[in-house]
Amino acid sequence: MPPLVIVDGHNLLFRAAFGFPVPIKSRSGVDRTATFGFFSIARKAAVEIGEAEWVVFFDGAQGTSARLAEDATYKAQRVLKDPTIFDAMPDIKAGLDLLQIRWLELETTEADDLISTLVGMEAESGRQIYIMSMDKDFYQLVNQTTVILNTARKREQWIIGHEEILTQYGVLPTQWCDYRALTGDPSDNIQGITGIGPRTAARLLADGMLLEELVDSGRLGGSIEKKVLAGWEKVLQNRHLLRMRMITDPQLSTLTSGTITSWLPAKDILSKLQLWD
Numbered sequence: 001m002p003p004l005v006i007v008d009g010h011n012l013l014f015r016a017a018f019g020f021p022v023p024i025k026s027r028s029g030v031d032r033t034a035t036f037g038f039f040s041i042a043r044k045a046a047v048e049i050g051e052a053e054w055v056v057f058f059d060g061a062q063g064t065s066a067r068l069a070e071d072a073t074y075k076a077q078r079v080l081k082d083p084t085i086f087d088a089m090p091d092i093k094a095g096l097d098l099l100q101i102r103w104l105e106l107e108t109t110e111a112d113d114l115i116s117t118l119v120g121m122e123a124e125s126g127r128q129i130y131i132m133s134m135d136k137d138f139y140q141l142v143n144q145t146t147v148i149l150n151t152a153r154k155r156e157q158w159i160i161g162h163e164e165i166l167t168q169y170g171v172l173p174t175q176w177c178d179y180r181a182l183t184g185d186p187s188d189n190i191q192g193i194t195g196i197g198p199r200t201a202a203r204l205l206a207d208g209m210l211l212e213e214l215v216d217s218g219r220l221g222g223s224i225e226k227k228v229l230a231g232w233e234k235v236l237q238n239r240h241l242l243r244m245r246m247i248t249d250p251q252l253s254t255l256t257s258g259t260i261t262s263w264l265p266a267k268d269i270l271s272k273l274q275l276w277d
Helices: 009-018 033-049 065-070 083-098 111-123 136-141 162-169 173-183 198-204 222-230 232-242 250-254 266-272
Strands: 004-008 053-058 102-105 129-132 146-149
Touching (some): 004 033, 004 111, 009 033, 009 053, 033 083, 033 129, 033 266, 065 232, 083 266, 111 129, 136 146, 162 173, 173 232
Parallel strands (some): 004 129, 053 102, 129 146
């Protein structure tokens, strides 16, 4: 079975739309930066990874609704500076269809949860999985066969695995949500415990300790103990929001087939879609 590359579609879209120094336009002057960038960045990764099957997930329009029902401040700080980038979505999906790359978007589901579900399904067979995203939330899914592919980093740092996370943050991937529950996650507008930064959180969770064990561990003391206990319900709520969820949808079971994806250069994809005119 070839490796599986799972793409966080909107994450790649935002990088493509805002990551190029100059706009990429068609002959008639239509801005094609987002579409061109999406396929150009993906193909560059595909060349490095080699033969693999690719699948793409997109956030549903109401994807955050479940978490917003639990915490109205979830991702409340995010303001889209240029909503016109979504105009590229139909063309990107048409390009994926052209390449016979399967993609999925569910109205009330975040791509994170779809990706987590598929990873769980595929990992049972021991398949090598790459999650293509800049989002650190996916660190919680990393194990011996699942790694993060972040091509926004230096080439030698594209792959983020178990050891890289442990070395940089001092916690295991399985502790990632516990760690972020304490420190907070600004990208999702999740507030942590004041006074607990990355180093303190890593010390409290050293040796694989989970939140459930922390209160009776003897590691808390002084002002830190008071802060943690005072904000304990908030910490548990944070972790609940951060944890990716299993999605039940019959489409997930038919997304992968083991077929190796054949990639065309981005300019050829846009030409075939008649987007260069």
